[in-house]
Amino acid sequence: MREHLPIIIFLIPFFSAICMPMVGAKSVRWCRPIALLAVFAMCVPAVVNLVLVLTEGETRYAFGGWPISGSTSSAPLGIEWVNDRLASIMIVALSAIASLCLIYSGPVSPRSLGRQVVLYYTLILMLITSLTGIIFAGDLFNIFVFLELAALSGYALVGVAGDRALIASFRYLILGTLGATFYLLGVVFFYATTGTLNMADLAQQLADKPDLLTNKAVIGGTTFMFIGLGIKMALFPLHGWLPGAYTRAPDAISPMLAALMTKVSLYAWVRIMFWVLGAKAEFGQVHLLTLLGIFGAIAAVVGALLALSQHDVKRMFAYGGISHVGLILIGVSQGNETAFAGSMFYLINDAAMQAGLFFIAGVAIYHHPTRTIENLSSLRNGSPWIIATLIILAMSMIGIPPTGGFFGKWHIILGAIEAQNYWAVAAIIIATILTMAYFQRLFVRIFSEPEMPADAEKVETHFALRFSIAATSIVVIAMGICSDPIIRVFRDVAQSAGLGAN
């Protein structure tokens, strides 16, 4: 039973998604409860799976009983899913954040949908399903399939609001398809040289034949895969689609996309980087990790700079997300376990933070019709807890204890000092100062306004919105307080990825 847990986690949202059109044909009102039930039901096996993996070790799932990388008798013919510590933690984060986003999406979901609401919930569940697939995937081609599936649901969901969202969605479609194409091209190059797509088998071949790494096809394939996933994770020069898509997407959707899409693509790259190419991969004297660190540093600083110059709240948070992708890449690229553990911790923490920030931006639009920073002081009419949560999330974004953001950043900086990459430390500190600056702008607007007119109406925030916003702030603080055991698990993960103290 135990080894079937990954597929059970996957089948819950998948089955609900494909049953949705039939249920919807009977009655539209059932769609939302079913979607909610599916994500809640997904959380249970995800947590059980995490506990089992932590106590009893990883498992690998062979679809259809075909031989996979672990079997000695023959080459890995079948589709393989890897259920190791990193994947199981990511799955718990995914299902928890997806549940929060779905709870939140109730009151703010687009009104003009009519009967199309059936398709809307089908797409949301399909998005969650495919992200599960990316996290578990144990071969390169499966990552492509699920990446494409997630992106297709994403394009449609961004465009749901109609009007200007359609333009943003079309832009996202063009760039996202380009990214997927590049990724597939890279996979084909790998397949042509090694004859296998299974990650573990590929890693074995690359370890056995070191001259493969100087092969032009492998170098080209890696480059293409990185560019493809770089577009998906919105790494700085390739981020063009992200701000528009997240700003124009319906308020119910942007938290989910912001929290999950880029992070899972980043996770896919981490998988390929450390579990296929190996941490010490070098291409023609250039250490691959050093290159990644430079990209990350540029993205972290420029993303924060761009965020500083925005007027639209959602757009500002979107650029903040771009900056944080850079930050995580810096941590991943330091080549030691401290920074790796810190950045994986930060990745999960960032997913919660991004979800929370977009929740608040959505509340600002829904209850106090304002999109711009200039009018944000109207948030003071609402529940004081909204602003309190914004302060907690800002603390985490900047990196002030006891929030999770601090501990992630702290370990990344420690790792960078350990690796003696002082420019990386400098980049992180500059990005932090810039983050502080753009939150400063936000808070100055909120608090410096003169007293509200006494006749200003108090706005009661909807319960679902309050609940999900409070939950993210609790998660961020809890991540900070429990950071020690989580980071210890990630240190073990880093050691299994070949990043041990050497």
Place this chain on the structure above:
Amino acid sequence: MINPHDSVIVRTMSRMLIPLIQLFALYVLFFGQYGPGGGFVGGVMLGTSLILGILVYGRDGVPCRAARKLMHGDGVGLIIFAGVGGICLVMGGQFLNYSSLEIPLADDARRRYLGILMTQIGVAVDIAVTAISIVFSLSPINDTEDTEPSRD
């Protein structure tokens, strides 16, 4: 707006062709185990035969009404696919491990054959519905009838 075609030749020819296409689609679907073909191709052909009917007989013709009914079963194909996989799971094998299907009077190879056939039927149904739904989305035919076409 799709109007019925008024040429006698086109209407008569498609009346003869549509069943033929459907028959060939079934052949391709079931022959997929031994030769070129399978669920995807068979499904595309099934879908195309209905699309031809929609184009020729218009929105009030039998094919169009049948297709509109069919659209309610959007996910049936996938349910067949995932259902067969799920039965394998319930019967103790891995997902899609057909050899664990408890089919009476069938050895291992036969079980795999039947399992693949069933999932391919699911794929075919799904592809056919998808092909029709593309036609509906691109044409102003309203596939649900009971709602106003939204213009935004």
